[in-house]
Amino acid sequence: MKLYYTSGSCSMSCHIALEESGLSYTAVQLDFSKPDSNTAELERLNPLGVVPVLVNDQGKKLTQNAAILEYVADQKPESGLLPAAGSWERYEAVSWLSFVAADFHKAFTPLFATKAIWGQEGGQAGGQDEFKKWCWGNIKGYLKYLDQGLAGKDYLTGKKFTVADAYLFTVGGWCEDVGVSTDEYKNYNTYISRIYQRPAVQRVMKAEGLLS
Ligand SMILES: N[C@@H](CCC(=O)N[C@@H](CS)C(=O)NCC(=O)O)C(=O)O
Known part of the structure; x- marks a missing residue:
């Protein structure tokens, strides 16, 4: 492949x-x-x-x-x-996958577009303030939802790492780039650290030049 x-x-x-x-x-x-x-x-x-x-x-x-x-x-x-096709757990995992794809991922897209629109990045510096605040509010709303959803769990669906976690970890990594602090979301941060420590994740981050 x-x-x-x-x-x-x-x-x-x-x-x-x-x-x-x-x-x-x-x-x-x-x-x-x-x-x-x-x-x-x-x-x-x-x-x-x-x-x-x-x-x-x-x-x-x-x-x-x-x-x-x-x-x-x-x-x-x-x-x-992913859990077995046809099982209830499979649909739960796909529900998380859909949330990351359709809601969380797309909440970042307008901030990445600020450079094309106003010639300025969507992070801490530059961009249109009201617009950025609206985007940050959306992202923070999703982070709060995730923080609550992750309470008492190792991964989105419970004890097992799934591809939904791979996707959430990836998109969550953009928070800093767009100027959103995740400090107040304790369950979320513990979860991100857990995924960061996975050997396969470390290998990929090295291969992509994100870790030395
Ligand atoms: N809905 C698409 C979104 C894909 C997407 O937005 N890809 C971005 C990277 S996250 C991209 O390739 N953008 C083109 C660019 O950066 O020029 C998917 O899930 O695959």
């Missing part, structure tokens, strides 16, 4: 899932600011021009984090990266 990714972006969730699964894969790093033959290939594979894209061993392509994460988990059911 081949995964097209950019460092630290949402595609890191798929990279973590592949690494956790133990499946054999190749990770192709792209840099949209330095277009080359790999970025051209990505655009051919995905007309939306975004990562992640997964090409499986039969040459079939899959886009969208949620779909790729489910696919990877199902290639190695014994990894426990």
Whole structure:
């Protein structure tokens, strides 16, 4: 399998899932600011021009984090990266996956767009104050929801790490970039530290150049 990714972006969730699964894969790093033959290939594979894209061993392509994460988990059911298809626990995990994809991930997108709109980054400096406050409020609302949902749990679905955790860990890593402090969310912070310590997560972060 081949995964097209950019460092630290949402595609890191798929990279973590592949690494956790133990499946054999190749990770192709792209840099949209330095277009080359790999970025051209990505655009051919995905007309939306975004990562992640997964090409499986039969040459079939899959886009969208949620779909790729489910696919990877199902290639190695014994990894426990998702509960068995058809079980109630599976739908609970997919509910978290959908929350991260449709709500949490997308709450960051407008802040990343501030540079394109106003020529300024969406973090602590620059941007339009009222707009940024509105975006920060949304993200904090989701962090509070997550903090409550994680009480007494090791991972989103309970005791087992799933691909939903890989995705939440990845997106949660952007809080600092956009100027949102997570200090008040104790359960959430403990949870993020737990995932950070996983050997597969460390390997992926090193491979993506996020850790030395
Ligand atoms: N809904 C898509 C979102 C994909 C997406 O937004 N990818 C971003 C990175 S997080 C991207 O490639 N952006 C293009 C860019 O940075 O130029 C999915 O889940 O795969």
